[in-house]
Amino acid sequence: xxxxxxxxxxxxxxxxxxxxxxxxxxxxxxxxxxxxxxxxxxxxxxxxxxxxxxxxxxxxxxxxxxxxxxxxxxxxxxxxxxxxxxxxxxxxxxxxxxxxxxxxxxxxxxxxxxxxxxxxxxxxxxxxxxxxxxxxxxxxxxxxxxxxxxxxxxxxxxxxxxxxxxxxxxxxxxxxxxxxxxxxxxxxxxxxxxxxxxxxxxxxxxxxxxxxxxxxxxxxxxxxxxxxxxxxxxxxxxxxxxxxxxxxxxxxxxxxxxxxxxxxxxxxxxxxxxxxxxxxxxxxxxxxxxxxxxxxxxxxxxxxxxxxxxxxxxxxxxx
Numbered sequence: 113x114x115x116x117x118x119x120x121x122x123x124x125x126x127x128x129x130x131x132x133x134x135x136x137x138x139x140x141x142x143x144x145x146x147x148x149x150x151x152x153x154x155x156x157x158x159x160x161x162x163x164x165x166x167x168x169x170x171x172x173x174x175x176x177x178x179x180x181x182x183x184x185x186x187x188x189x190x191x192x193x194x195x196x197x198x199x200x201x202x203x204x205x206x207x208x209x210x211x212x213x214x215x216x217x218x219x220x221x222x223x224x225x226x227x228x229x230x231x232x233x234x235x236x237x238x239x240x241x242x243x244x245x246x247x248x249x250x251x252x253x254x255x256x257x258x259x260x261x262x263x264x265x266x267x268x269x270x271x272x273x274x275x276x277x278x279x280x281x282x283x284x285x286x287x288x289x290x291x292x293x294x295x296x297x298x299x300x301x302x303x304x305x306x307x308x309x310x311x312x313x314x315x316x317x318x319x320x321x322x323x324x325x326x327x328x329x330x331x332x333x334x335x336x337x338x339x340x341x342x343x344x345x346x347x348x349x350x351x352x353x354x355x356x357x358x359x360x361x362x363x364x365x366x367x368x369x370x371x372x373x374x375x376x377x378x379x380x381x382x383x384x385x386x387x388x389x390x391x392x393x394x395x396x397x398x399x400x401x402x403x404x405x406x407x408x409x410x411x412x413x414x415x416x417x418x419x420x421x422x423x424x425x426x427x428x429x430x431x
Contacts, residue, residue: 120192122156123185125149126164130182133171207394209238213252215263216245216312216338217280217355217381223262226411230403237396245337248315253388255318259397264381274384275404278412281356284325284376285368287348297373304371305330308350310341325353325376353378 128138128149139149157164164178174182214223231239244252249263254271264280265272286295290307293299304327311326313334326332333350335341338358344350346367362368372378385404387393393401 118156118159120189122152123189125152126156127182127185127189129153129165129172130174135172207237207396209240210259210397210400211240211242211252211257213242213244213249213258213261213263215249215261215383216243217264217282217383218262219278219280219355219357222411226404226407229407230400234396234399243337244315245312246314246316248317251316251318253386256388256391259393260385260387260400262383262385265384265386267382267384271388271390272386273389274386275401275408277383277385277404277408280381280383281378282325282353282381283356283359283363283378284351284353284371285345285359285363286351286371287346288366288369290348290351295369295371297371298375299371299373300375301327301330304351304376307331308333310335310344310350310352312336312338312341325378 124142125138125144128141129135132138132141135150135153136146139146142149153164160181162177163175164181165172166175166178212227214220227239227241231237242252242258244261244263249258249261250265252258253261262277265274267274286307288295291299291303293303307330309327309330309332311332311334313336333344335344338355341352342354342358342362345352345354346362351371356363359368363370385401385408387397387401
């Protein structure tokens with residue numbers, strides 16, 4: 113015998129009785145009368161062809177079949193709740209998804225904490241998170257494949273608006289045993305030419321790949337991310353430029369050495385949140401933008417994560 117379609121109201125009444133432990137308490141929770149709720153559950157049992165509750169005791173308790181049915185019913189009710197929430201979300205004209213690109217110089221833990229602070233409040237908006245390197249984030253943004261990027265940009269580009277987040281210091285580092293000569297701040301490019309230089313692979317697909325800090329004529333290996341690059345440098349397999357926050361501990365412990373100086377100055381990169389100025393944005397994207405504006409002052413990396421020379425310069429500016 114086929115089971116006739118049961119209703120969401122019947123399932124909600126059934127679930128409320130399970131949760132509250134009595135028909136009266138369930139009726140109070142749902143704002144319905146006891147007879148209405150009792151009838152809904154009784155009709156559900158009749159349609160299913162088995163008893164959902166064992167009514168022999170003082171309190172109603174699930175039967176064996178009722179327990180199995182309730183486990184599946186809760187899944188359905190949860191999915192219906194999510195569907196109802198998304199329908200309301202769409203009815204308000206809010207985006208159902210946003211695409212955000214994180215660039216290769218981002219401090220990942222801090223960036224993810226920042227994004228979580230926003231998206232926890234908007235569970236109906238799906239976040240598509242991507243990782244891109246070098247000019248990959250710019251390409252995604254300018255080709256309308258990203259609503260927002262967290263990266264460094266050309267601030268003179270009139271198509272882009274941005275929010276300053278922090279400054280990332282980039283430093284050239286080596287393992288102490290790599291070089292056959294003393295490590296000083298006067299190392300010249302020709303001295304480094306025989307050693308493998310490790311560089312991040314540009315993820316741009318259309319535009320011409322860019323190289324930063326590359327020593328002309330040097331052997332180079334490309335890697336996909338900064339953590340792989342750091343491990344290769346630690347293993348003495350090459351040298352390269354790294355975000356200071358990723359190697360601060362290793363520099364303090366002298367497991368890595370900086371070769372920053374006249375010929376290899378490294379330098380700051382301004383990390384920003386950026387989006388298209390010349391494109392319309394939906395309400396959720398605009399709320400995210402306002403949120404980033406509010407949170408930006410607190411986002412800057414702590415002084416302990418800056419290179420010593422930058423900390424000294426900062427102290428002198430405060431004096």
